[in-house]
Amino acid sequence: MNGPARITALAVALAGMVLSMSGCNRLAARDQLNKGVDAYKSARYEEAIGHFQKATQLDPTLPMAKSYLATALAQNVVPGLDTADNLKTAQQAISIFQQVLDKDPSDVNSLKQIAGIYFSIKKFDEAKDWQKKVLAVDPKDPEAAYTIGVIDWTLAHKNALDTLVPAGINDDGEGNLKAPKKVLESIKQKNEALVTEGLQYLNQAVANRPNYDDAMQYINLIYRRKADVDCDNPSAVKADVAAAKEWSSKAMGTRKQNEAKKDKGPGGITMDSSGNLK
Numbered sequence: 001m002n003g004p005a006r007i008t009a010l011a012v013a014l015a016g017m018v019l020s021m022s023g024c025n026r027l028a029a030r031d032q033l034n035k036g037v038d039a040y041k042s043a044r045y046e047e048a049i050g051h052f053q054k055a056t057q058l059d060p061t062l063p064m065a066k067s068y069l070a071t072a073l074a075q076n077v078v079p080g081l082d083t084a085d086n087l088k089t090a091q092q093a094i095s096i097f098q099q100v101l102d103k104d105p106s107d108v109n110s111l112k113q114i115a116g117i118y119f120s121i122k123k124f125d126e127a128k129d130w131q132k133k134v135l136a137v138d139p140k141d142p143e144a145a146y147t148i149g150v151i152d153w154t155l156a157h158k159n160a161l162d163t164l165v166p167a168g169i170n171d172d173g174e175g176n177l178k179a180p181k182k183v184l185e186s187i188k189q190k191n192e193a194l195v196t197e198g199l200q201y202l203n204q205a206v207a208n209r210p211n212y213d214d215a216m217q218y219i220n221l222i223y224r225r226k227a228d229v230d231c232d233n234p235s236a237v238k239a240d241v242a243a244a245k246e247w248s249s250k251a252m253g254t255r256k257q258n259e260a261k262k263d264k265g266p267g268g269i270t271m272d273s274s275g276n277l278k
Helices: 003-041 045-058 063-075 084-103 108-120 124-137 142-167 181-208 213-229 234-261
Strands: none
Touching (some): 003 045, 108 142, 124 142, 142 181, 181 213
């Protein structure tokens, strides 16, 4: 065999070896992926992370491996804990979800997961921004709209308490009309935009999921914050409180109906036909 022929034969052989190795790696990656899913379903998140990391190393092109890895990392984020390790885990998960989004900017799961992580570590502005990105892709997503409303109420409630408590006033949830005008004006200035936005998104959530009892309960709560904002209009305050009570009643009634209809079948985390954890 002459020189050029030997080189050609060697190149073919090497190419075959590479393809064979690539095929083996892909099979091994799938195996690691399946082991990771089993560990995840059993709440062994550290073990799942290890398997998903191996899967991404063996086959970087495996589309769901990074998403699963980020999801497992997100499960290790402790809500409300601001330690360096917890925040590092949160950022790792966010970074990997963003890698998924680099290839598919409309991947709703990654958008929602990032929003959820930011919510868990109380970075509420970032959480709202990412939930709005979810709604840009899926305007009818009730959970994204609900979460924005919850964040707005959470911030408004904190603002109200931070203003009322130093003045020696207990929040009555009905407009706090006995509070000094200066206190009420301060609350209005801080909360007017939050209340307006929160009410908008919570109503959107109920419009897209008519039996959304949690959203109804938060509409009740945000109407009570709206009563603070409407402090200079007693009639509006009265209407806000009445609306709050109406939504509270509606929420309780809807919750009873939902409980009665609740599926009693087995739950658990599975992979759907698209390879997503659920």
